[in-house]
Amino acid sequence: xxxxxxRQAIATAIxxxxxxxxxxxxxxxxxxxxxxPFKTTEGLLEEFGPVxxxxxxxxxxxxxxxxxxxxxxxxxxIVEIMFIxxxxxxxxxxxxxxxxxxxxxxxxxxxxxxxRASVGGGLGFxxxxxxxxxxxxxxxxxxxxxxxxxxxxxxSLLRAAIQDPDPVVFLESRVTYAxxxxxxxxxxxxxxxxxVVKPGKDLTIVALGQMTNVARAAAETSGIDIEIIDLCxxxxxxxxxxxxxxxxxxxxxxxxxxxxxxxxxSEIVATVVAELFSxxxxxxxxxxxxxxxxxxxxxxxxxxxxxxxxxxxxxxQLMATGKAPQPWWTREGF
Amino acid sequence: MSKGLERRKAILxxxxxxxxxxxxxxxxxxxxNALFASGTIRGTTHLCLGQEALVIGMASVLRxxxxxxxxxxSHGIALALGITPESAMGEIMGKxxxxxxxxxxxxxxxxxxxxxxxxSAIIGGGMPIAxxxxxxxxxxxxxxxxxxxxxxGATNIGAFHETLNLAAIWKLPVVFICDNNVxxxxxxxxxxxxIEDLHIRAESYAMPHFALDGMxxxxxxxxxxxxxxRARSGGGPTLIEAKTYRFAGHSRxxxxxxxxxxxxDSWKSRDxxxxxxxxxxxxxxxxxxxxxxxxxxxxxxxxATVALCQAAPEPTTKTMFENIWSRKVSQ
Numbered sequence: 001x002x003x004x005x006x007r008q009a010i011a012t013a014i015x016x017x018x019x020x021x022x023x024x025x026x027x028x029x030x031x032x033x034x035x036x037p038f039k040t041t042e043g044l045l046e047e048f049g050p051v052x053x054x055x056x057x058x059x060x061x062x063x064x065x066x067x068x069x070x071x072x073x074x075x076x077x078i079v080e081i082m083f084i085x086x087x088x089x090x091x092x093x094x095x096x097x098x099x100x101x102x103x104x105x106x107x108x109x110x111x112x113x114x115x116r117a118s119v120g121g122g123l124g125f126x127x128x129x130x131x132x133x134x135x136x137x138x139x140x141x142x143x144x145x146x147x148x149x150x151x152x153x154x155x156s157l158l159r160a161a162i163q164d165p166d167p168v169v170f171l172e173s174r175v176t177y178a179x180x181x182x183x184x185x186x187x188x189x190x191x192x193x194x195x196v197v198k199p200g201k202d203l204t205i206v207a208l209g210q211m212t213n214v215a216r217a218a219a220e221t222s223g224i225d226i227e228i229i230d231l232c233x234x235x236x237x238x239x240x241x242x243x244x245x246x247x248x249x250x251x252x253x254x255x256x257x258x259x260x261x262x263x264x265x266s267e268i269v270a271t272v273v274a275e276l277f278s279x280x281x282x283x284x285x286x287x288x289x290x291x292x293x294x295x296x297x298x299x300x301x302x303x304x305x306x307x308x309x310x311x312x313x314x315x316x317q318l319m320a321t322g323k324a325p326q327p328w329w330t331r332e333g334f
Numbered sequence: 335m336s337k338g339l340e341r342r343k344a345i346l347x348x349x350x351x352x353x354x355x356x357x358x359x360x361x362x363x364x365x366x367n368a369l370f371a372s373g374t375i376r377g378t379t380h381l382c383l384g385q386e387a388l389v390i391g392m393a394s395v396l397r398x399x400x401x402x403x404x405x406x407x408s409h410g411i412a413l414a415l416g417i418t419p420e421s422a423m424g425e426i427m428g429k430x431x432x433x434x435x436x437x438x439x440x441x442x443x444x445x446x447x448x449x450x451x452x453x454s455a456i457i458g459g460g461m462p463i464a465x466x467x468x469x470x471x472x473x474x475x476x477x478x479x480x481x482x483x484x485x486x487g488a489t490n491i492g493a494f495h496e497t498l499n500l501a502a503i504w505k506l507p508v509v510f511i512c513d514n515n516v517x518x519x520x521x522x523x524x525x526x527x528x529i530e531d532l533h534i535r536a537e538s539y540a541m542p543h544f545a546l547d548g549m550x551x552x553x554x555x556x557x558x559x560x561x562x563x564r565a566r567s568g569g570g571p572t573l574i575e576a577k578t579y580r581f582a583g584h585s586r587x588x589x590x591x592x593x594x595x596x597x598x599d600s601w602k603s604r605d606x607x608x609x610x611x612x613x614x615x616x617x618x619x620x621x622x623x624x625x626x627x628x629x630x631x632x633x634x635x636x637x638a639t640v641a642l643c644q645a646a647p648e649p650t651t652k653t654m655f656e657n658i659w660s661r662k663v664s665q
Contacts, residue, residue, distance in 0.1 A: 063491065066463075093459070106437060141660070
């Protein structure tokens, strides 16, 4: 199996789909000639040419909407939103037009498109280039929302997303682009299926994107036998895998790169409480970011993001007391 | 051939059928207005009274595989493209027989067979989608053309400018038709826009552009045809500004009391229905008595459509859970 960086896995997945399906096209800002600001579209223009691989003006609204329109007419467009925040000016086209096309055509239209966006903190991009913002799209029926965490899931999930007949939002942790991993290009991953990336019997962590790595690092130094689930798909999320795991361990910790309010982890906790109330040994908890914008300063940004030390502190407290520990900002009086 | 396709074919070149369709749209809109006013239909509605020549003229020169991305002022364009009165009115009443199964309502009509994409209730929202449809045709290498129909208010929203720019640099086979009916919602265009001739905005995108008389179906047909021909032959996009006038208010709640005195009457002297009537009379295609008979017949037909739609079944609860995704996924 070849080892590749996450950004190469993404470019390879797009290329493999473009080779097998002539209706796949890709466009976005600086993705053709420059091969992408994060080199996630390397080699595509050269192999597939300027009809199928296009640079766009800085016009997220127009090109996201153009993807919707092209998808209704038989293409499978992939668009790249350089930073997820730039989706703000295109939300109308994705949320109000694209996500409703099938419903408001009474099933006459499908919208097989993928919106790829880089997300997340850790690189010092500041308050307007470091958010994850899954909740912008997760609350819109009609969209599917995916987030890979490594090279294999980036490759396999992106292929699944491109093949899917519905609009998919594909959220790539920017921090992981340079990370290497082995990729089996024959391995298929399904939308809506989570991965158990580390088995364990005492406690279940559900994580997403780069938080999967945080969970792994925490588990390595923890005295607890932790099972880690990489959720992979936020909508529709894999209830079966999560519920089976928590039924076994009796404990749930969700690790989210997202301010505390309105995060996807609340959905997981609510469902687990409703379905497994009597099986729970401790109260399910969420480890999140505080309700503040992402700070620029390196030390502050590192505190903002959930990290292995805080994850293990929370888990140890939970195991010791059975109660939900306070988040660090409450402990420190903020 | 489906009823819709037959209706479309009928108006392609026959002035009598074009006049008849205009009478139908006028009767339809008047009935819809009354049904909303009496509280029979819920929600809101946007009438196209006075703008019939534009939508019929457009529909008469487009192919059914040329998709149109239009707006919430949707009834006229839907009927012009061939959607049956019962399919449109059924939808406006939220019935299962409606073109969107009762899930859409007045602002969301759709029939892909006739080229009507789901109409958008967001100002300018349909413009990028038309450009995207045109992008698909360019990539596929076929000769289809996409059309965006939008109002004067849309020329002040970002989607308009972004889409014109994108269509121009990619030379997309798309025709942008601005229905300048003088009012953007409740505001006269001069209060919100520093220019009178909106089509000149295409100048900064190096895109061909012109205005036409939107009350005159022949002017509409000629202008739209020239833009469609350009797009179909690889010449890229065009911005057309059709000068029309909205005889009714913006939506159900709007009495349009803000109009300058005499403005409506002045435009009504060029009511497209009058012009279409003159056109069939002058050419000897219809007599006065035939015209009178036609109006009575159309009024009766639309009354019958109202009765049919009122008696039609409601959609089942199941339908609201369908067509979220291509396959049902339990969540």
